[in-house]
Amino acid sequence: xxxxxxxxxxxxxxxxxxxxxxxxxxxxxxxxxxxxxxxxxxxxxxxxxxxxxxxxxxxxxxxxxxxxxxxxxxxxxxxxxxxxxxxxxxxxxxxxxxxxxxxxxxxxxxxxxxxxxxxxxxxxxxxxxxxxxxxxxxxxxxxxxxxxxxxxxxxxxxxxxxxxxxxxxxxxxxxxxxxxxxxxxxxxxxxxxxxxxxxxxxxxxxxxxxxxxxxxxxxxx
Amino acid sequence: xxxxxxxxxxxxxxxxxxxxxxxxxxxxxxxxxxxxxxxxxxxxxxxxxxxxxxxxxxxxxxxxxxxxxxxxxxxxxxxxxxxxxxxxxxxxxxxxxxxxxxxxxxxxxxxxxxxxxxxxxxxxxxxxxxxxxxxxxxxxxxxxxxxxxxxxxxxxxxxxxxxxxxxxxxxxxxxxxxxxxxxxxxxxxxxxxxxxxxxxxxxxxxxxxxxxxxxxxxxxx
Numbered sequence: 001x002x003x004x005x006x007x008x009x010x011x012x013x014x015x016x017x018x019x020x021x022x023x024x025x026x027x028x029x030x031x032x033x034x035x036x037x038x039x040x041x042x043x044x045x046x047x048x049x050x051x052x053x054x055x056x057x058x059x060x061x062x063x064x065x066x067x068x069x070x071x072x073x074x075x076x077x078x079x080x081x082x083x084x085x086x087x088x089x090x091x092x093x094x095x096x097x098x099x100x101x102x103x104x105x106x107x108x109x110x111x112x113x114x115x116x117x118x119x120x121x122x123x124x125x126x127x128x129x130x131x132x133x134x135x136x137x138x139x140x141x142x143x144x145x146x147x148x149x150x151x152x153x154x155x156x157x158x159x160x161x162x163x164x165x166x167x168x169x170x171x172x173x174x175x176x177x178x179x180x181x182x183x184x185x186x187x188x189x190x191x192x193x194x195x196x197x198x199x200x201x202x203x204x205x206x207x208x209x210x211x212x213x214x215x216x217x218x219x220x221x
Numbered sequence: 222x223x224x225x226x227x228x229x230x231x232x233x234x235x236x237x238x239x240x241x242x243x244x245x246x247x248x249x250x251x252x253x254x255x256x257x258x259x260x261x262x263x264x265x266x267x268x269x270x271x272x273x274x275x276x277x278x279x280x281x282x283x284x285x286x287x288x289x290x291x292x293x294x295x296x297x298x299x300x301x302x303x304x305x306x307x308x309x310x311x312x313x314x315x316x317x318x319x320x321x322x323x324x325x326x327x328x329x330x331x332x333x334x335x336x337x338x339x340x341x342x343x344x345x346x347x348x349x350x351x352x353x354x355x356x357x358x359x360x361x362x363x364x365x366x367x368x369x370x371x372x373x374x375x376x377x378x379x380x381x382x383x384x385x386x387x388x389x390x391x392x393x394x395x396x397x398x399x400x401x402x403x404x405x406x407x408x409x410x411x412x413x414x415x416x417x418x419x420x421x422x423x424x425x426x427x428x429x430x431x432x433x434x435x436x437x438x439x440x441x442x
Contacts, residue, residue: 051367052327063312067326070318077311096283099294106287109325111272151271 004029007046008055009036010215013120013176014068015056019215020172021072023208026083031215069109072169087169097164104162104170111151115144116177123184142189145181149189149196156195161203171203179204179213222282224249227266228275229256230433233336234288235276236392239432239440241292241385243425244306245299246442251432289325292385306385316379320386323378331361332393339401354401361397362406365413372412377420387420395421 004022006029008015022029034040034055042053049057050066057064058071062078065071076088089097118141122133155162163170178200182190190200203209224242226249228235235251242249254260254275262273270277270286277286280298285291296306308314334357338349371378379386394417397403407414420426432440 051370052323052364063315065315065319067319067322070315070322073318074311074315077314095294095297098297099283099285099290102290102293103285103287106290106325107272109322110287113326114330148272154271 003059003061005032005059006030007032007049007057007059008034008041010212010218012036012055013117013180014054016176016212016215017068017173018056018058018071018075019212020175020208021075021087021169023211024084024087024172024206025075025079027075027079069105069169069173072172076169084167086166087172089164089168101163101168101170104168105173107162108170108173111148112145112174113177115141115148116181119145119186120177120180120184123186124180142186146189149193152199153193153195156199161199167203167206171199175203175209175212179209223280225252225279226250227252227254227269227277227279229254230436232256232275233333233392233396234274236429236433237288237389238276238278238291238295239429240388240391240426241295241306243428243432243440243442244388244423245295245303247295247299247302248439248441250439252438289321289385289389292388293321296385304383306383306388308379308384313380317384317386320378320384321389324386324389327364328361328390329393331357331364332397335361335401335403336393336396340396358403358406361403365406365410368416369410369413372416377416383420383423387416391420391426 004027006015006018006022008031010016010019010031010033019029019031034046036055040046041050041055046057047053049059049064052066054066056068056071057066058074059065060078063074065074073088080091085091088101118137122138122141126133152162159165161167161171178190181187182200182204191197224247226235226238226242228238228251230236230239230251230253239249239251254266254277256275260266261270261275266277267273269284272286274286276288276291278284278291280294285294293307300307306317308317335354338351338354338357342349368378375381377383377387378390398407398417407417428440
């Protein structure tokens, strides 16, 4: 134990997805910053870890991995006996229960992530980087996201969390993008939908997520 | 009761599911959802699939959407049959998940605009956006350079055996190569070319293509 390293800036949505999972699983880790403003993510050394030049990259004594959701699934499988044991369904519950989590994790990556990532860039990162916001892009992606949240509203009226009645990796995957959107003043998208508001309140106040948000304002390593 | 796959047999995402079932020797009934007539957006279908997409499956009473969740489900349920599609250890599975996510988040979002603009819209008499297709082709070429480096080290994406990570690439890649004239993108990438030849000549994939061409509703191994 003690050999887990995550590479990337903690404010990255994809990096913080992995950090949230590690904290839920009580797995210790070292965070190594990657200075993207200086192009460190495209350096030959970094490309050995992540050949597409994206963050995060992940290493433990057995594997070097990329893709935040794949890393999260590995952490849940590899460290099955630690921390929250039910993030992919209950251990030993069989393929159907895990499949329900996988269904909503895919929904997050395929339906929620594209419009919410675009909004996160426009609302949170473009200003930080001194880039102009594109109001047409904001409007378009807000409309797309609203349709997704309407589906969630219906689903969360049937189930306490997205995949099942317990918090799972499918809910966790939403935390980073939703956090930035709410912090940038578009929280009405979540607050105006009764079930989504309930769900967001529950998942965003989890201790593991609060610890990740604290890392956003910590000085880089 | 058996497996029912809902969708259009020519569509990419249902083809992934059919391929997985054929690799595993599992019979299924294919139930046509007329997406050209927007059947997938009607209330009756959206009762099953809240995002109004295909495919949707029913395995007895168990229902699932998102093709990559569905193939993970069947690969796990039938782990003891046919080829091993998910790896044997947590580390091997992690590599499968990593390249599955690359396909979902990096490869396909680039491939689909090419197929829509160069093939699907034109055959429906709609204008295709050539500029969008060309921009996507340039991106795809860069992505395939990374695939070339990986496939120079391993026979398949996640290792030396065919897995779900390869499987989910096949339907859209066939459209790129056979209907969008993009075979040339593989000409300077000998390992990608060899990989494509290997995966597209798998007997199970050929059976899927025959099944689609036949217009049949029932598949039995």
